[in-house]
Structures are given as C-alpha cells and as structure tokens.
Amino acid sequence: MANRFTPRPDLYQQTTDAICAALEAGTVPWRRPWSPDAAAPSGPVNATTGKAYRGINVLMLGMNPLTFTSGDPRWCSYKQAADKGWQVRKGEKAATVFFFKTVEIDAAEGDDDDKRTVPVLRSYPVFHASQMDNIPAHIPPTTAEAPWRAPEAAEVILTNSGVPVREGGSRAFYSPAADFIQLPPRATFIGPAEWAATAMHELGHATAHPSRLDRTTGNPRFGSRDYAAEELRAELASAFIGAQLNIPSDLANHASYVDSWLASMRADRREIFRAAADAQRIADWCLARHPDYAAAMTEDATPEDAPTEPTPAVPAAVAAMGPMPRHISKSLKLEPAVAAVASAPTPEETASWTYAPR
Numbered sequence: 001m002a003n004r005f006t007p008r009p010d011l012y013q014q015t016t017d018a019i020c021a022a023l024e025a026g027t028v029p030w031r032r033p034w035s036p037d038a039a040a041p042s043g044p045v046n047a048t049t050g051k052a053y054r055g056i057n058v059l060m061l062g063m064n065p066l067t068f069t070s071g072d073p074r075w076c077s078y079k080q081a082a083d084k085g086w087q088v089r090k091g092e093k094a095a096t097v098f099f100f101k102t103v104e105i106d107a108a109e110g111d112d113d114d115k116r117t118v119p120v121l122r123s124y125p126v127f128h129a130s131q132m133d134n135i136p137a138h139i140p141p142t143t144a145e146a147p148w149r150a151p152e153a154a155e156v157i158l159t160n161s162g163v164p165v166r167e168g169g170s171r172a173f174y175s176p177a178a179d180f181i182q183l184p185p186r187a188t189f190i191g192p193a194e195w196a197a198t199a200m201h202e203l204g205h206a207t208a209h210p211s212r213l214d215r216t217t218g219n220p221r222f223g224s225r226d227y228a229a230e231e232l233r234a235e236l237a238s239a240f241i242g243a244q245l246n247i248p249s250d251l252a253n254h255a256s257y258v259d260s261w262l263a264s265m266r267a268d269r270r271e272i273f274r275a276a277a278d279a280q281r282i283a284d285w286c287l288a289r290h291p292d293y294a295a296a297m298t299e300d301a302t303p304e305d306a307p308t309e310p311t312p313a314v315p316a317a318v319a320a321m322g323p324m325p326r327h328i329s330k331s332l333k334l335e336p337a338v339a340a341v342a343s344a345p346t347p348e349e350t351a352s353w354t355y356a357p358r
Contacts, residue, residue, distance in 0.1 A: 011098065011121045012269040015060070019272055020265055022063065023258055029063045030239045031249055042146075043243035047074035047129055048084060056276040057097040058240060064095045066128040072138040074129040081127065086135040094125030148293040149246040154196030160289040163206045165199075172198045174205035176217075181206060193247045200241045204234035204282045213285055215278065228260030229275070236279030241286055244293070 022029040044053040044061040053061060053075070061067055061075060075095065078088050100119040129135050147153070158165060164180040170188075174181050181202045189195040208215040208230070215233075218226030235249075242249035264271045288294045 010269070011123055012273065015056070015098075016265050016269040016272055018063070019059070020262055023262055028235075028258075030059050030236055042073050043240065044075055045073050046080075047076040047086075047135065048080045053097060055280040056273050058243070058280075059236070059272070059276055060097055061095055061126075062239070064128070066130055070128065070130045071140070072129045074135075074138060075126040077124060077126050081132055081135070084135070086132045088127045088132050092127060092131040094127055096123050097126050098123050146292075146296075148244065148287075148290045151192040151196040151245070151247055153245050153290055153293075154199050154247065156291075157286055157289040158199050158203060160291075161203055161206070161286070163203060163209075172202055174202045176205075176208065179206070179209055196245065196247045197238060197242060197249055200245070200247070200286065201234055201238040203286055204237040204241075204279075205230065207237075207282045207285050213281060215282075225260055225264060228257050229264060229271075231257050232261050232264075232275050233278045233282065236275055237282035237286070240279060240283035244283075244287055 019029055042052065043058050044067060045051060046053065067073070075097075078094075081088055099122055101122050102117045102119050104115045104117055106115065129138060141149070143149070148156075158181075166180055166182050167185055169182060170184055172181075172183050181199070183195070183199060183202070186192075186195050189198070207213045208217050217230045218224075221227060239249040241247075288297070
C-alpha cells in the first residue's frame, strides 16, 4: 500500500524564504509605504475581537498589500466572519498568521518525567475586511479616542522613557556605554514625522539597557552579525511603533545590514521569529510610555493567546503572536516553558559601541 503520509510543511522555513525573497528583491517587507491619507489607524487587528495581531503576525499581514492600501486594519478567519454574518467572497486569497500549540512528547532518556510539552508552530488563514461582504464599514478612532496617533506622541514617549537625549551633530545614534540618545537638530529633518521615526528607532536600541528590558545584544561591533541582529530588532520595533503612532518607519539602512539579515535568516530559519518577538517587547515598552496609549491598552489587557516563553529556540514568540480565533484557542493546551539566558558582554566590550542607523 502506498504511503499516504504527507509531512507538515516547515512553516519556519516557508516564512523565512518569503522574507528573504523580498529582501533579495530590494523590498523590506515590514516597511510600509507611509501615507497619512491611506494609512490604517493601527497595526492589523482582529475584526471580531478588536485585539491587535503582534510579532511575526504583524510582518506576515504587513506583506499583504491590503494592509496599506485600504485604510482598514481588520482581519479574521473565515469562521469568525461567518459567525458574524459576513461572507468572504469566492476566490479571495487568504493571508497566513501563526500560533503555537503545545503538544506532549516522550521525555528523553534519563528525564524524571515520562512526558514533556513542547510548542509547535501552527498556521491558520485570515481574510481582510475588504474581501468580505456585509461587514460594517470601518470607523477609525477619532483624535480624542487615539491621541497618540501623531508625531508629537513620540516626544511624549521619549520624555517619559527617562533616556537622556542630546541634540546636535549630524548623526543619530544610541550609546550603550553612556546610555544616551544623540539626535541631529530638528531643523535638519524633513519634518516632525521623520524626527519621530528616528527617535523611536534609537529608543528601541536604548531598551536593551539593564534598567529597561535588559536585552542581551552579544558583541555588536559595527559590521558584525550581532550588530545587524540588534539593528533588525530596532527596525522591526520602529515599524510596530510607527503603525500605532501613524509615523513612517522607512529609515535608510546600510546595505551590509540587509546582507547580514539574509545571512542570519538563511543560517537559522527561526531568527526572524525571535527578532519579531524581541521587537514586539521593545514596541510594547516604548508605547507604554505614552499615558493615553497605556490607559487604552489596560482596558483590554488580556490577549486571547496568553502563554509566554515557549522554548529557547523561539523566546517569547507565543506571547507576541496576537489574537487567535476562539475556535482554535479554546482547544489548545498552552503551558509556558523557560527561555535560555545568554551571557552579557563585559563593560569593556561595550565602551565603544553606538547604534547609528542613519
């Protein structure tokens, strides 16, 4: 009898291949073609729950042109739409988002327990609101409802972050050794939105400080793999922040960064998942510095998929996924695991580092 077993697709590899292909074609998939008139009022959200998609799912939905051309951030699964009486039109193509399902496997020889749980990446299709009939028109939040959707919000966040900011010179950078952000004079920027985007990028780097997120950055001397990895996290975070503040996130990067990102992703198909999870934590920390945004998020603080730290291979990726349809989440067994902690570099190693994307 013929073997009818069909192996599951490698979702890590498929995602990595898609992002690498975009980078090789000269497109950075997480950068949105920013236009205040066409921009959606937030990052992607679930149409039925209103909860935001997060982490790697922001990237996946951001690669779909409907995200940036419709002014509507809403997505949901076919069943969620059907339950609301909305009809996905025949022939519409779905986008893909991810979640983690924990499964039990036999423990390794010598373990005290017979079983152990591991997270397994799964995907499900979602459709954009513009692909549905009968869905109510999207009503974006007013300025009063979302006062953080303006370049001025970046200044509030920067001030409340407590990170010292110096102005002057021609370079923008963050100094880990001295813990300060350097920004050129405001008059040298094209406009307030460009200043805000640069400030948020550098604040993303500053979150690595032990007094903030205490993120291990390895030995990131300019041109090194670790340097490019940290730049990737700050770049993704600035894209996530930009989607919420309605500011651009298309800062120019040195070509060597893109080459290093490609090399890292080709060497490790899970790197983009780790980077997206780290970037989501950075964005959350920064956005929480805006009191109005923090208050709005507190009202809806419980995500539909709330597990944390799944494995050392994908740190905190579960918590950074975003909304999951209840017909999926209610059947899952979700248990946290412990992430590995890498050793931090010495003070001598960090003395000469700065992060300067421009």
